[in-house]
Amino acid sequence: MRVRLVDPPAYTPPYDHALAAALARAGAQVELSTSRPTYDAPVGDGFSIREDFYRRTMARERSTKARRALKLAEHIPDMVRHRLRGGRGTDIVHYQWLTLEALDAALLARGVPRVFTSHNVLRRGGGRLREEAARRAAAAVDAIVVHTRVGAHALSSRYGVDPARIRVIPHGAFDYLAGQPDEAPLPPELAAVERPVILCFGVLRPYKGVDVLIDAFAGLAGAELWVVGRPWMDVEPLRAAAARARGTVRFVDRFVAESELPAYFRRADVVALPYRDIDQSGVLYTALAFGKAIVASSIGGFTEVAEDHGALVPVPPGDPAALRNALAALIDDDGARAAQERRAAAAAAGPYSWDEAARLTLELYESLT
Numbered sequence: 001m002r003v004r005l006v007d008p009p010a011y012t013p014p015y016d017h018a019l020a021a022a023l024a025r026a027g028a029q030v031e032l033s034t035s036r037p038t039y040d041a042p043v044g045d046g047f048s049i050r051e052d053f054y055r056r057t058m059a060r061e062r063s064t065k066a067r068r069a070l071k072l073a074e075h076i077p078d079m080v081r082h083r084l085r086g087g088r089g090t091d092i093v094h095y096q097w098l099t100l101e102a103l104d105a106a107l108l109a110r111g112v113p114r115v116f117t118s119h120n121v122l123r124r125g126g127g128r129l130r131e132e133a134a135r136r137a138a139a140a141v142d143a144i145v146v147h148t149r150v151g152a153h154a155l156s157s158r159y160g161v162d163p164a165r166i167r168v169i170p171h172g173a174f175d176y177l178a179g180q181p182d183e184a185p186l187p188p189e190l191a192a193v194e195r196p197v198i199l200c201f202g203v204l205r206p207y208k209g210v211d212v213l214i215d216a217f218a219g220l221a222g223a224e225l226w227v228v229g230r231p232w233m234d235v236e237p238l239r240a241a242a243a244r245a246r247g248t249v250r251f252v253d254r255f256v257a258e259s260e261l262p263a264y265f266r267r268a269d270v271v272a273l274p275y276r277d278i279d280q281s282g283v284l285y286t287a288l289a290f291g292k293a294i295v296a297s298s299i300g301g302f303t304e305v306a307e308d309h310g311a312l313v314p315v316p317p318g319d320p321a322a323l324r325n326a327l328a329a330l331i332d333d334d335g336a337r338a339a340q341e342r343r344a345a346a347a348a349a350g351p352y353s354w355d356e357a358a359r360l361t362l363e364l365y366e367s368l369t
Contacts, residue, residue, distance in 0.1 A: 001365060002029045002089060004109075007096040008053040008078065009071075010037040012119065014282070016096055018172055020047040022358035031090070033082070053078045075099055079107040087112025092365045095141070102133035105140040113368035114141040121151040121279050134159050142368050145361070147171045147280045148301030169360045171280050171301075173289040173348035177261055186263040190250065196223040196331045199268035199292075201261075202283045204231040204253070209274035209297065209317065210238055216274070216323035218245040223331050228252040228264055265290040269337065270330050275299060276317050284312070288352055291345035293337045295326045311347035313340065 003023055007016050013034070020030045024046030032049045036058035051058070057070040086109045087093060094115040098104040108114055116137060138144055138161045145167050146152045152168050155161045185191060200213055210227060217225045224247055227238070231253050242249035256264070265271070271287040273296035280301040287294050288311060296302040298314035306314040313330065315322040330337045350356065 001027075001362065001369070002091045003031070003365065004090040004093045005030065005032045005034075005096060006082070006093060006109075007032070007034045008075075008082075008104075009097055009099045010035045010053075011097045013037045014174060014176070015119075015171070018174070018176065018354050019357060019361070021045055022172070022354035023047070023361065025355065026358045026362055028358075028362065052082060071099075076103070076107075079104055083107045083109060086110045091369050094361075094365075098137055100133075101137040102129075105133075105136040108140055113143075113365075115143045115145060115364065115368070116141040117145040118151070118155060119147070119279075121146055121154045131159065138165075143167055143364060145169050145364070148304055150300055150304070151279050167360070167364050169357055169364070170352055171285055172354035172357045173285045173352045174282065175289040175348060175354070177258060177265075177286055178289050180259060180262060182259050183262045184257070184260045186267060187252075190226070190252075190267070193224055193267075195247075196269040197267055198223055198225045198270045198272055198327055198331070199264060200225065200227045200229075200272050200274075201256075201264060201286070202229045202281070204229050204233055204235060204238075206233055207275060207277045209276045211241065212276075212318055212320055212323060213272050213274040214238060214241045214245065214249065215320035216327065217247060217249065219320075219324050220328055220331070221246050223247055223269075223327075225249045226252065226264070226268070228256055230255045261286070262290070265292060268292055270295060270327060272323070272327065273297065273302065273312075274315075274317070274323055275302070278302065285348075285352065288344050288348040291341050291348065293330050293340035294344060295323065295330065305347065309343060309347040309351060311340075311343045 005016055005020055016032055020032050024030045030047035032047060033052045035053040036051050054071050054074050057067055057074055090112060092113050093109045096117050138159055143165050144161060146155055147170055149168055152166045155166055156163050200210055204210055235253060271292045271294045273281060273284060275297045278300045294312035295315060296312045297317035299317050303314060305311050313326050315326050
């Protein structure tokens with residue numbers, strides 16, 4: 001089967017490349033149509049890449065403001081070329097992202113079945129215009145992929161999509177991160193830490209509940225909390241709260257490159273995801289890939305990972321006491337922590353493997369073609 005994956009803004013290169021490589025391993029002929037990513041992305045084997053979008057914009061380094069303006073100018077011509085190319089040379093076109101959903105819904109490839117993956121059903125912004133854009137995108141394709149059952153329900157109940165056109169295909173664990181040849185070591189001051197480490201990783205945003213985690217950690221002793229990621233919020237209140245904690249809280253408030261990431265996850269004893277609102281998270285699938293014990297809010301798809309596979313410990317969102325108890329139970333009990341690590345590794349190798357995602361995706365393609 002000839003498959004074209006399309007991600008015009010290159011929002012999720014790791015996902016795109018992992019799925020493309022898995023589809024290729026399963027026997028598909030895969031082409032990824034995208035733009036040049038703004039950071040080094042993993043390059044999988046067995047598929048081709050075409051940088052069909054924003055070629056002038058991404059040809060050289062530009063400021064964020066200039067890049068956005070040039071992308072807007074290039075977007076419609078690029079989508080028109082994509083539409084004119086249509087289904088030539090492919091059996092199915094699978095869109096991972098659409099930059100401007102309301103507009104792009106009218107500019108999809110013709111003459112071939114079309115699939116769209118809705119990666120952010122629950123985190124999608126509200127408002128009449130955004131909801132109308134989502135409905136147009138859903139109506140323009142033959143099937144929609146979501147990663148969780150709760151996402152499928154939201155797509156049907158909120159946007160009126162026929163459940164028969166929705167397919168739940170779990171997100172894959174980012175196992176490539178655990179096999180990089182150029183892993184960087186931890187900074188010396190972190191490498192010297194001997195106490196158990198609770199890791200909170202990823203871009204810092206209010207919905208991720210880092211403040212709840214710091215409140216929970218304030219009542220723990222004998223461990224350290226590492227908050228690692230670029231801030232997209234005011235972190236001074238977090239630092240003030242951390243200063244009142246019994247244990248040490250360390251902030252690594254910068255972008256962490258993929259070559260640096262493994263050292264943080266390998267060193268972590270527990271990974272915490274105290275989110276207030278989420279469908280799924282790339283941090284979760286990174287923690288699964290490293291076989292870590294995970295404590296996460298019982299929301300969105302996190303609940304399904306816990307209920308279906310026992311691969312994380314769920315706690316009520318926004319509840320510091322419950323979060324503290326769950327973290328303490330894993331930090332203090334080596335056997336309980338090891339059991340969670342085994343479940344996480346088994347989930348990453350089985351239901352959340354890319355080969356399983358490719359198998360389910362090819363089943364969907366075959367039903368459409």
